[in-house]
Amino acid sequence: MNYQQFAVLYDRLMEDAPYDMWMSFFTNVIGSENVETVLDVGCGTGEISVRLAREGFNVTGVDLSEEMLTIARQKADTKGLSIPFFQQDMRELYGFPEQDAVIIFCDSLNYLRAHEDVDTTFRSIHHLLKDDGLLLFDVHSLHKMNETFGEEVYTLNSNDISYIWECHPGTEDGSVHHDLTFFVNVEEDLYKRYEENHYQRTYSIPTYEALLTNNGFEVLTITSDFSDREPTQDSERLFFVARKVKKVF
Structure with a gap:
């Protein structure tokens, strides 16, 4: 991670x-x-x-x-x-x-x-x-990993930071990959993009x-x-x- x-x-x-x-x-x-x-x-x-x-x-x-x-x-x-x-x-x-x-x-x-x-x-x-x-x-819980996250996409859009958070099931039962893309305001009208990849398993x-x-x-x-x-x-x-x-x- x-x-x-x-x-x-x-x-x-x-x-x-x-x-x-x-x-x-x-x-x-x-x-x-x-x-x-x-x-x-x-x-x-x-x-x-x-x-x-x-x-x-x-x-x-x-x-x-x-x-x-x-x-x-x-x-x-x-x-x-x-x-x-x-x-x-x-x-x-x-x-x-x-x-x-x-x-x-x-x-x-x-x-x-x-x-x-x-x-x-x-x-x-x-x-x-x-x-x-x-x-x-x-x-x-397994329910949250397998059902709530699933193929869900979460977003946030604000003046200083925005993100797209995509969830994808892992190969093992109870596992999820979280792919996050952030857009952070670093100065007026200029945003910097960051990417993170996280993995969870229960x-x-x-x-x-x-x-x-x-x-x-x-x-x-x-x-x-x-x-x-x-x-x-x-x-x-x-x-x-x-x-x-x-x-x-």
């Missing part, structure tokens, strides 16, 4: 994203849990990391894109927050102290290309969590459950669409909460 130009445009395109709803999901889950340290995996430009820090959590951000992390660091500095950000692959997390909780929000897990990558990521996270630590993440609920269980987690809850409802065949976003159990690999 290519994030060089997308990182610069990301916050502009995501300004209506439900970050506060992800935060509510997190705070509702942890409840009376003794959670102080949080690793924000796939943190992007740091929107959720900043919110966690403001709430008093000792948060660390991790992302594969150095361009995204540059923006995240600038954002934290501007807000007077001390948040460490690191460029790492979620499949190979290392060098962190034990964490009370790990989060992977904004369907970041869906950017892993293969079943084995998800398996490796869960194992990597297991090693970083303290005993009884929590893993919280959300993913697109799996069935039983597959995620099996991967979690096989990597030393107990699945606590599976809900849907920013609610406490169990998923249905029409649910679009799935939310998992799992707890690390005492198991040695």
